[in-house]
Amino acid sequence: MENLPGSGYVAPSQKSDDQPKTDKPRGRFGLMSALVRLGLAVLILGLAVYWAFSWVAQRPEAPQRMNRERTFTVEVIEPAYASHSAPITAYGQVASARTIELRSLVAGRVLEISPDFAVGSQVEQDDVLVRVDPFTYNGAVVEARAAVADAELSLAEAQEAYALEQSAITAAEDALASAQTDLERARSLLASGAATQQTVDTRALTVSERQQALDQRQSNLVTLNAQILRQQAAIAQAGYALEAAERDLANTEITAPFTGIVTARNVTESAYVGANEAVASIYESDALEVSFMVSDATYATLRSDGLFDRAVEVSRTAGAGAERIEGRIARIAPEIDSATGGVTLYAELESDEADLLRPGTFVSVEVAGFVHDNTLLVPETALYNDDHIYVVRDGRMAAVEVEIRDRDGAQIIIAADIPEGERIITTRLSQAGEGVAVQVEGEEEPGGPGGGFGRGPGG
Numbered sequence: 001m002e003n004l005p006g007s008g009y010v011a012p013s014q015k016s017d018d019q020p021k022t023d024k025p026r027g028r029f030g031l032m033s034a035l036v037r038l039g040l041a042v043l044i045l046g047l048a049v050y051w052a053f054s055w056v057a058q059r060p061e062a063p064q065r066m067n068r069e070r071t072f073t074v075e076v077i078e079p080a081y082a083s084h085s086a087p088i089t090a091y092g093q094v095a096s097a098r099t100i101e102l103r104s105l106v107a108g109r110v111l112e113i114s115p116d117f118a119v120g121s122q123v124e125q126d127d128v129l130v131r132v133d134p135f136t137y138n139g140a141v142v143e144a145r146a147a148v149a150d151a152e153l154s155l156a157e158a159q160e161a162y163a164l165e166q167s168a169i170t171a172a173e174d175a176l177a178s179a180q181t182d183l184e185r186a187r188s189l190l191a192s193g194a195a196t197q198q199t200v201d202t203r204a205l206t207v208s209e210r211q212q213a214l215d216q217r218q219s220n221l222v223t224l225n226a227q228i229l230r231q232q233a234a235i236a237q238a239g240y241a242l243e244a245a246e247r248d249l250a251n252t253e254i255t256a257p258f259t260g261i262v263t264a265r266n267v268t269e270s271a272y273v274g275a276n277e278a279v280a281s282i283y284e285s286d287a288l289e290v291s292f293m294v295s296d297a298t299y300a301t302l303r304s305d306g307l308f309d310r311a312v313e314v315s316r317t318a319g320a321g322a323e324r325i326e327g328r329i330a331r332i333a334p335e336i337d338s339a340t341g342g343v344t345l346y347a348e349l350e351s352d353e354a355d356l357l358r359p360g361t362f363v364s365v366e367v368a369g370f371v372h373d374n375t376l377l378v379p380e381t382a383l384y385n386d387d388h389i390y391v392v393r394d395g396r397m398a399a400v401e402v403e404i405r406d407r408d409g410a411q412i413i414i415a416a417d418i419p420e421g422e423r424i425i426t427t428r429l430s431q432a433g434e435g436v437a438v439q440v441e442g443e444e445e446p447g448g449p450g451g452g453f454g455r456g457p458g459g
Contacts, residue, residue, distance in 0.1 A: 034138060069409040076392060076423035079416075084377050085369040086408035087313075088302070092292025094314075094361040096283035097348060098258070104273040105251040108132040112271050120263075122285060123256040130254040130267055130279055137249040144242035153236045155231035162224040165217060174216040179207040260284045263359075283359060286351035290314050290327065292365045293342040305334070305370045312347045313366045316357075325357065326350045329367070372405045372413050380410050381428040389414070391422040398422070399437045429440070 025041070046323070075310065136183040150336055183203040189195030264281035267273060290312075302310065310329045322333040326349070333344035347365070349357070357363070367428065384387045386404060403417040 016155045034409050058237040070435055071439050072429055073441050074427040076425055076437045079376055079418045079424055081374050081375045083371050084375050084413045086406040087366040087369050088298055090294055090365045092290045092365050094288055094290050094357045094359055094400055096285040096359045097289040098287040100282055101278050102254055102280040104277050106132055106248050107275045110271050119265055122261055125256055125259045128253050134210050134249055134252040137252055140245040141249050142145050144245040148238040148242050151231055151234040152377045158227040158231050165221045165224055169217040172217050176214050179210045183207050200273045258284045279336050288349045288446055291344055292315055293344050296341055298318040299343040311368045314363045316363055323356050375413050376404055377411050377413055378424055379426050382424055382426045383412055389438040392423045397438055399434055
């Protein structure tokens, strides 16, 4: 095979003959060349590192930025000490304080029913709702009146006989006295011999007869007095019967005892009703009350501050424009609810406005709360950790310890001692703390629009 130029191939037959004798000097030259190249590379790398460090060392130092204290814009209120109270909110139900079931007190056929007598309608006091047939009861009244008249006539006769007997007794007493005088005279004459014993005996007999007549008259007087008493009792009995008959006659008209709303009607025209049969049910529209429950702790607070006659305000739970009705706490349930541990209170509603509601209506109730004198009313956002607030003091926040007296929704009633001229911060800040710089909203920051520089409490 021919040796191709540049192929590097040498034929075996010619290798030993054509091999130059200068192979070893070429090997030494290659090693020196590699060392030189390595040295140059190290030198270049060293120079590069040196230049890099020199450049970093000679770089100008960056200007230091000064820390600027952050100032927070806040809203404030002026401390206004006054008497504050937070109403107690509860939910309850309207009920009737006075409900009556009308019953027929007499039996009979229903003759007439008022057109206003219907379930849900309002009836006025003394309106006749039902009229029962009065025929039998009119007859009973006539008979009772006749019995009273007869008893009164008998009494008059007995009293007249009594008066006559009293006159007769007076006459009998006079006759007896005269007979006794004659007897005494006859005895005097007998002693002097001017009269006989027969005359004395005759006059003594006359005295005895007249004494018996007087005793009989007095006995008759006692009998007549008993008759008078008996007739007086008969008159009283007849009068009672007359009154009962007249009441039964009046009870044939069933009337409304008060102005109210009819909740039930159990009678129809021409029907027969028995005595004591229920015919209607009515509740007084002007006598409504609301029952609501409060916790045992709230009840204790109200009890200590005066519970009875405490003002309440009732409003319907549906709709923001519902009517508001005033009332007063009137009574307490006799027992504590075993399931909830609450106490049920009852408040009477004002009669002028109570007719706006109906029994069974669910309402919200606001009870006048305990009055805290010389306290502050601040928003919830002003309070931190339930024990302190912040005021603006020399452009910075300053903590003031407070005592929470009550809560009224988003407002808190607190007791605190705030020096004059300091204002309460109401803006909620997550970075709030003693000494934090603040600026009141709407007021120019001290030191100009740019503010001051320096380190704040946090650096």
